[in-house]
Amino acid sequence: MSNTLFITGATSGFGEACARRFAEAGWKLVLTGRREERLNALCAELSKQTEVHGLVLDVRDRKAMEEAIANLPPSFAKLRGLINNAGLALGADPAPKCSLDDWDTMVDTNIKGLMYSTRLLLPRLIAHGRGAGIVNLGSVAGSYPYPGSHVYGGTKAFVQQFSLSLRCDLQGTGVRVSNIEPGLCESEFSLVRFAGDQERYNATYAGADPIQPQDIAETIFWVLNAPAHININTLELMPVSQTWAGFAIDRSGGKA
Template identity: 80%
Template sequence: MPATLFITGATSGFGEACARRFAEAGWSLVITGRRAERLQALAEELSAKTAVLPLVVDVRDRAAMEAAVAGLPERFARLRGLINNAGLALGTDPAPSCDLDDWDTMVDTNIKGLMYSTRLLLSRLIAYGRGAGIVNLGSVAGHWPYPGSHVYGATKAFVRQFSLNLRNDLVGTGVRVTDLEPGMCESEFSLVRFDGDQARYDATYAGAEPIQPADIAETVYWILNQPAHININSLELMPVSQTWAGFAVDRTRG
């Protein structure tokens, strides 16, 4: 029975690119997302290359995730990899003026959704043993604060610490865990964050040569195909055009 890769948030961006990259390599796929039409279209496209099971499910819905995982067909039961990609950032307003509903959504998706998928699939990954792996999509925002990152950055700091702690609990199982932390990437992620403002999206990436979803997919593929005795604990990557420069200084009191 072929090994299976489970990808959350596969209807756009990194998740979609990962599905395409692993399908090219012949991995069986379980792809999840909330947008049924997009998910089905992707599944139909990739089914010419490999076995694909689309699951229309919201990672924030614990009961729905439990039912989806419990109902996995035997064909997709041998799980070798999990890519916890589903996540989002909403808004860039400073904390005093942000929308509290946005904070709830980011916590529910980036933290609780990742917790649900991980916990529900751990037994299958452990059953696979050596060579199995989890890649959690973190962010440089989990390390490097910037204005408007408040809760988003905090959720990605959770992803980092959860990944490190999870490794301790999985010692002896052969299951690897990686926190992948991209910097500036051009994808639908940013359009969602900017509430669909295309002009702002375009200005953000103009001339910057940002990382592309295909770059992240290639990186994830490399991580999950390392020799079974190697664990990539965390990996931070940025485009060459981006750095950490720019500490804020208030000079109004001088």
């Protein structure tokens, strides 16, 4: 039986790295992304290694997601894996200075988009049964708060709890659910967060030897290829250079 994998947000970062890793192993791919030119180029490249079906989609658009998934070609209809990668952070300012539009976008993408793809694809994963798996891209921000994480961290806490709850609902189906929680990872993700500020992006990773998207792709490949009787519930990864900060204490008496 051939293995078919559905990846959201496949045009950059973790999604693109996963597409390349699984194509190398011969998995058939359904790839989604908002940027048509990038998606078409990636599909054309990877189609030299495996069968690829591209969908120009924004995961926030429920109707478009419903139509695209309902009309998947028969050869891509039965899935073994889903990687819910589409997501973003916007801004890193304190909450009082943030844009409500940015908050809406993070909630709509990181929570609702993940909900849509998961619910719409569950019947196909259940039809595959034993060995099928869902991998959700969480973040250490879902467990450890830091200044400026506010809504982004909240969305990733949702991913964490949603992943655990799915495990309960899918008991007996053979479908596995994993939440991958990266720490500092160098990718276009941060360039988006900083609104294209290359200097701020460079400063974030300078001297840190951060995780690379290929590291996450290799991890996810291992998770989805683990023996069918094993579920990796949650996997947290950080570069060796990154650790936890101490508690912040305000000593101004609230007059800062």
